[in-house]
Amino acid sequence: MRQPGLRISAGTSASLLLTAAVFMHTLPAGAVPAPENGDGFESAALELDVSRLERKVDERFLSVSIDASLMAQEKYMYLLGSPKLRTLAKALTPAFLRFGGTEQDFMQFVPQREYFRSKDYRTSSFHHLGDSCSRFELPPLLEEKLKQEWAQQALILYMEEHLGKYSQVNFSENAVDLLYAFANCSGLDLIFGLNELFRTPDNTWDSQNAELLINYCESRQYIMSWELGNEPNSYEKKAGITVDGYQLGQDFLHLHKILQESKLYSSSDLYGPDIGQPRDHRKDLLTGFLETAAKAIDACTWHHYYVNGRDTSLEDFLDPEVLDTLADKTNEVFKIVNSLSPGKKVWLGETSSAYGGGAIGLSDTFVAGFMWLDKLGLAAKLGLNVVIRQVLIGSGTYHLVNTNLDPLPDYWLSLLYKRLVGPEVLKVAVLSNSGRKHLLRVYLHCTNKKSSSYRRGAVTMFALNLGKNPATISLPARFSNSTIEAYVLQAPEPGEEGLKSRAVTLNGVLLKMVDEQTLPPLQGTDLPPGKHLKLPGFSFAFYVLKHAHAPVC
Structure with a gap:
């Protein structure tokens, strides 16, 4: 199916990687000038x-994601047992928690109870039962050790994103338990992204692995919603596989049928197709998908980023014309959706400031708040029903908490929004x-x-x-x-x-x-x-x- 991609070894020097990352993001020589839009107004x-409502959005309008890269090594899923992270997540409720991203289409569920065995991370005091929040807690010493290692791992994953090489990642029941317990104990509604790149010889979706996972989740009575695939418009670039809109729709109908036959998930929601922002063939892909499978999904999801993280600037984050591009892209999506499935809800299924993992020195700083807050305001005004922020925790530089799990400026902004702004x-x-x-x-x-x-x-x-x-x-x-x-x-x-x-x-x-x-x-x-x-x-x-x-x- 796929040839293993390049994976940088865990022993790679973090300082060397950081130097390389900064070099890749270096702006033109000289200091970044102060924004020129400062004449302003008085x-x-x-x-x-x-006197009247313009519209009403979902009460979980501001939602968050955990990037699937956190599961690249299963031990890092134990970070979801951090009491600090759970406190921060709980404060953002009500919200969806989407687990997905690029890595989800390179992940394989391997049902084996003893998958994760490492003497460094075994502890009799750490339990991960999804139905017992009081017993789901990461010991402080283990948390500190994992945070230190995650800081280097996140940098490695960020570099791999730029290389565009991905390896298959296996995950076990243990990882699923940790994820569900985090969502359940934090009060978040979990959406799990399934791998769409499992393909049969005739290029239809091979659902065998997904069915193993769904059956396990049903056996544990895990309540969740589902997605299938991440940015299908980029499959050829990422994996040498092409899926057109019709076939993508058929794959979703297949998954919908599987869920309908489940006692637990017959009424669960299915979201998709998580396509990149509309242009060229992406419009055709979305059109073909909706013509085929609009009835199978509960909301149409697409992804939006303002700029390329590799070559953006401070000025872009404060440029009204850049901020206004969200309206243009949203209107294009609504035009397609309303023509083929009138009344279908439309979500920003993944979004942040800059694609490619974010912009170093910008996407996790105060200035990113201008893009984030304006997106929340404009998206609700335009009628997008849910906006899922990439990411709460994961690789990249657009996270809401840092590698020490401390809140960054966009977290505080999100928290205030949750407390003060109604739907x-x-x-x-x-x-x-x-x-x-x-x-x-x-x-x-x-x-x-x-x-x-x-x-x-x-x-x-x-x-x-x-x-x-x-x-x-x-x-x-x-x-x-x-x-x-x-x-x-x-x-x-x-x-x-x-x-x-x-x-x-x-x-x-x-x-x-x-x-x-x-x-x-x-x-x-x-x-x-x-x-x-x-x-x-x-x-x-x-x-x-x-x-x-x-x-x-």
Whole structure:
């Protein structure tokens, strides 16, 4: 079926790999200049319509993924037993947890209970029963050892991604148990991505291995949803295999039939085809798939990244024209879906800032928050029902937590979004009084009703200032008597170095965990009624209008 790809040995020097990675991402000679979009604006007025809903998204709208590369060596799945990681994941609920990515199409389930035996990682105090969260906990000493080794492993995997070579990876029941226990104990709804590159001689999907896995999961009563394959548009490049839209649809119908015949999974959801953003043959692939198998899927999934991680720049992360490309691609997908399967839900099944594993020095820093927050706002406004962030943990540089499992800026941004923003989308417009209004991007939702501190009728506005100058924002007169609670996120230091920081402040206070299992309170600042909002340059903020009295909220 496939020839084994190149795998860099675990003994490869981490420092050498890091040097190579940085070299591959080196920008043109000289320091990266400060963004040129800094003339900005001084003031802007807003129009807010809280009388009707524009649309409503899934309450799990902001969801996350674990990259299948974590299973490249099964011992790293034990990191999912970290109490810290479980604390961070639980705080993002409700959400889907997608397990997938490039590696999923090179993975084979090998049913053998004694698959993972290493004296370095055996411990009688670590249990991984999916139905017993109190017993699913990674001992501290083992966690520290695994984190140190994972830091080097993640770098190796990142380099392999750039080489475009992939090896078959075997995984056992043990890995499945660890994954399900993590999702179950964190309160996340698991979506498991199956390998589509198992092919028969006539190029149809060979489901034998998937059926082994599904039967095992059913025997354990693991509740989950399913996907089949990752970015089928790239199969020829990755594995020398071509699958057209019709055949892809037939493969999904085959999987759908298997699930229908299962007592446990007959009502479980199936998502796909997880195609790359539309262009050229990808549109034909999506069209052929929907013509064949639209009825088999519960949502149509596609992937979006703004830029190539190898040659992007700081300016790209702050460029309104780059951010607007999401709308263009989304509208193309909706045009195809609505013509062939009207009313079918559409998801961003995998998304982040830069493809190719992210951009070194950018995708895991403060400046990445502009792309992430704008994507959340624009995706909901356009009608995408779920957005799955690549990744919570895994290889690459676009993760939400670092190799020490500490939260990065985009995690804190995601956490605030979860706490403050509800699924109901409202209409807001920017009326610029001076400067270029496209440097201010504003979105409006009902406030999350599960936030007990806010009354019904409250609304949450979030705004991004892409320019270096501060902005003064004025609200319509009808909201002048509403107390506003502000949550302003900024880099710890000013200028370019601040934008590249892996830390973030909330209302001037550096965000960090209180201890290994405790998050900080994330407190807002009350602004007196009738005051204009002041949004600093290169910052973004959430504003809760406590007494907006929005009838639809």
